[in-house]
Amino acid sequence: MPHVITQSCCSDGSCVYACPVNCIHPSPDEPGFATSEMLYIDPVACVDCGACVSACPVGAIAPDTRLTVEQQPFVDINASYYPDRPTDKKLPPTSKLAPVIPAPQVHRGPLTVAIVGSGPAAMYAADELLTQHGVRVNVFEKLPTPYGLVRAGVAPDHQSTKGVTQLFDRIAQHRGFRFYLNVEIGKHLSHADLLAHHHAVIYASGAPNDRRLDIDGMGLPGTATATEVVAWYNGHPEFADLPVDLAHERVVLIGNGNVALDVARVLTADPDELAGTDISDHALKALRASRVQEVVIAARRGPAHSAFTLPELIGLTTTAEVVLDAHDHDLVRRDLASVSDTLTRQKLEILSKLGDGSSPATRPRIRLAYQLTPRRVLGGQRATGVEFCVTGTDEVRQLDAGLVLTSIGYRGKPIRDLPFDDVAAVVPNDKGRVIDPGSGRPVAGAYVAGWIKRGPTGFIGTNKSCALQTVQQLVDDFNAGLLAEPISRPSALDKLVRARQPDAIDAAGWQAIDAAEVARGGDGRPRNKFTSIADMLAAAASAPAPPLRQRLANRLREFA
Numbered sequence: 349m350p351h352v353i354t355q356s357c358c359s360d361g362s363c364v365y366a367c368p369v370n371c372i373h374p375s376p377d378e379p380g381f382a383t384s385e386m387l388y389i390d391p392v393a394c395v396d397c398g399a400c401v402s403a404c405p406v407g408a409i410a411p412d413t414r415l416t417v418e419q420q421p422f423v424d425i426n427a428s429y430y431p432d433r434p435t436d437k438k439l440p441p442t443s444k445l446a447p448v449i450p451a452p453q454v455h456r457g458p459l460t461v462a463i464v465g466s467g468p469a470a471m472y473a474a475d476e477l478l479t480q481h482g483v484r485v486n487v488f489e490k491l492p493t494p495y496g497l498v499r500a501g502v503a504p505d506h507q508s509t510k511g512v513t514q515l516f517d518r519i520a521q522h523r524g525f526r527f528y529l530n531v532e533i534g535k536h537l538s539h540a541d542l543l544a545h546h547h548a549v550i551y552a553s554g555a556p557n558d559r560r561l562d563i564d565g566m567g568l569p570g571t572a573t574a575t576e577v578v579a580w581y582n583g584h585p586e587f588a589d590l591p592v593d594l595a596h597e598r599v600v601l602i603g604n605g606n607v608a609l610d611v612a613r614v615l616t617a618d619p620d621e622l623a624g625t626d627i628s629d630h631a632l633k634a635l636r637a638s639r640v641q642e643v644v645i646a647a648r649r650g651p652a653h654s655a656f657t658l659p660e661l662i663g664l665t666t667t668a669e670v671v672l673d674a675h676d677h678d679l680v681r682r683d684l685a686s687v688s689d690t691l692t693r694q695k696l697e698i699l700s701k702l703g704d705g706s707s708p709a710t711r712p713r714i715r716l717a718y719q720l721t722p723r724r725v726l727g728g729q730r731a732t733g734v735e736f737c738v739t740g741t742d743e744v745r746q747l748d749a750g751l752v753l754t755s756i757g758y759r760g761k762p763i764r765d766l767p768f769d770d771v772a773a774v775v776p777n778d779k780g781r782v783i784d785p786g787s788g789r790p791v792a793g794a795y796v797a798g799w800i801k802r803g804p805t806g807f808i809g810t811n812k813s814c815a816l817q818t819v820q821q822l823v824d825d826f827n828a829g830l831l832a833e834p835i836s837r838p839s840a841l842d843k844l845v846r847a848r849q850p851d852a853i854d855a856a857g858w859q860a861i862d863a864a865e866v867a868r869g870g871d872g873r874p875r876n877k878f879t880s881i882a883d884m885l886a887a888a889a890s891a892p893a894p895p896l897r898q899r900l901a902n903r904l905r906e907f908a
């Protein structure tokens with residue numbers, strides 16, 4: 349029986365190269381890889397060896413005999429990517445493997461690179477660089493804890509996705525890798541400081557801001573952005589005190605991307621089930637006291653233009669109660685009659701089978717609503733609802749709500765000393781090389797990867813090919829002698845960091861925080877996160893001094 353890729357597919361392509369019969373597509377060399385919602389196993393060509401299972405960093409692949417009920421729809425989803433073929437006879441395995449994109453080859457002496465940020469783009473870039481002998485990578489992260497949105501963005505009920513941190517931990521153990529956590533570039537160190545100690549800097553700082561909806565009433569108590577709520581329930585220290593008022597029956601989410609689905613699922617989940625995850629204590633407590641009975645996800649366009657992906661829609665509808673009102677079911681039928689694209693049809697078919705919003709609710713539920721363009725948030729002292737117009741008409745609809753969350757995407761923020769494209773909210777770049785828009789020439793030594801390079805789209809693994817492309821440009825420039833030699837020794841960087849940020853945390857400090865969080869989780873939870881910087885620093889301070897052998901190795905590394 350074939351293997352099947354399921355909801356948590358991160359699209360990093362590791363499984364593609366592990367497959368001995370090239371039956372996983374699209375592969376990174378194929379068109380559509382960067383935009384595909386997931387990867388798919390050809391059930392006819394699969395030889396059921398299971399090599400892909402061990403290669404997948406997020407546990408998304410299983411034999412079809414071991415799928416949970418919720419994962420069953422992925423059998424058809426995988427198969428439907430491929431043309432119809434006889435299923436009674438397996439095709440002979442092809443000997444042609446997916447062409448491996450070669451790692452960039454460093455042809456000159458040791459290369460030292462600073463990476464700003466420690467999320468997926470940063471870690472995949474470090475991984476690519478460290479395939480080369482003699483490369484050193486220093487990763488700078490503003491928070492005392494690494495891994496960016498994997499820690500603070502992935503929903504707590506998606507623990508298998510968070511499993512990618514095991515891959516990142518392994519990358520961080522490479523002898524050429526060094527963490528400088530709790531160190532903010534732009535505050536403790538400047539771009540010039542980094543360039544003085546490295547040949548190049550890769551900014552992988554993501555898109556930390558939200559796109560803001562400019563309508564009256566946003567900003568009233570009872571309004572926030574979905575990404576703030578995500579950071580709140582994930583225990584991000586800057587959002588631990590976010591006022592999330594769950595004392596009213598309805599929450600309205602504006603926008604229907606995957607972030608909106610995550611938030612709606614968490615707000616309607618059984619708190620006892622969330623209690624077995626790494627959700628923050630403050631969020632769990634608030635959810636236990638929640639009076640929310642309905643979360644409405646309001647999209648301005650019709651069902652065929654839903655921004656959520658098919659795997660996430662399947663995940664939502666198999667774990668939560670999701671309904672549509674009668675007029676939205678009409679819109680689904682209308683779109684089904686006119687849409688031919690397979691993926692869109694698959695989404696519409698799922699929507700068409702959802703229950704009716706007029707049926708009595710038995711538990712907190714989610715309602716998908718369409719053709720609603722937000723006009724203003726209602727309320728005086730605080731939000732009491734949202735006024736929409738039916739898109740393309742003057743018809744007004746009002747929805748009462750105690751909490752109004754916009755979920756209209758993330759937004760990159762300018763990086764000090766680098767150019768910024770304010771419209772696209774990215775650093776202008778050519779395949780990762782930062783470009784000065786005035787001269788049209790590369791900014792020496794500056795590179796970008798991830799969302800600050802290409803905008804806030806894609807999945808965790810999309811950052812692997814994105815980072816590879818950036819590293820290729822950087823290594824080409826290094827090989828061509830275009831990058832200035834750092835002016836000081838590695839030991840000088842340590843001294844500089846300590847002088848500017850005495851509370852900088854290294855890998856041992858992070859391991860101590862990690863171990864303390866896991867211990868706090870006890871038997872029932874993967875971890876219980878610290879949500880204050882002071883607690884993180886206290887845990888990091890308990891890190892044992894490195895053994896003498898390692899200290900000597902570090903000294904040798906500094907003078908190498």
Ligand code: NAP
Nearest residue numbers: 603604605606607608648649655755756757758804805806
């Ligand atoms: P998104 O997918 O870009 O969705 C944004 C939503 O906001 C769309 O429905 C969009 O509608 C709507 N919108 C934009 N401007 C609006 C306006 N002025 N008024 C009303 N609605 C507006 O953003 P996201 O949900 O933040 O996700 C960001 C990225 O992270 C995506 O690539 C997503 O797949 C990824 N992600 C993945 C996962 C996962 O795989 N589990 C989880 C979270 C996030 P229009 O389409 O009409 O513009």
